[in-house]
Amino acid sequence: MNATQRWNVTVEIDEEENTTTARATVRTPAGHDVTGVGKADRNPLDPNVPAIGDELAVARALRNLAERLLHTTEKGISGITGEPAHVHR
DSSP states (O other): OOOOOOOOEEEEEEEETTEEEEEEEEEOTTSOEEEEEEEEEOOTTSOOOHHHHHHHHHHHHHHHHHHHHHHHHHHHHHHHHSSOOOOOO
16 A cells, blocks of 8 residues: 655754754654754854854754654554664664
8 A cells, every 4th residue: 555644844943142952843643742952052253154053953953853753663662562672773
């Protein structure tokens, strides 16, 4: 059976002085929200280019989200099998 699913990731970016924080959240089909967080700190000597801080913070948030989603998957597998699970990264 062929099926197409769509998962949406919501990204929120907060900037405060020299720090940009991004939060990337996805809701699984089971209704669980999984959130990854990423930060970017600008060296005060560097020029203020907010887009660069946004990109770096979002990239780190998405990487963190991926790790958290893998951990959620491992817990789901363990819950079904009753055995410890480890998915390859």
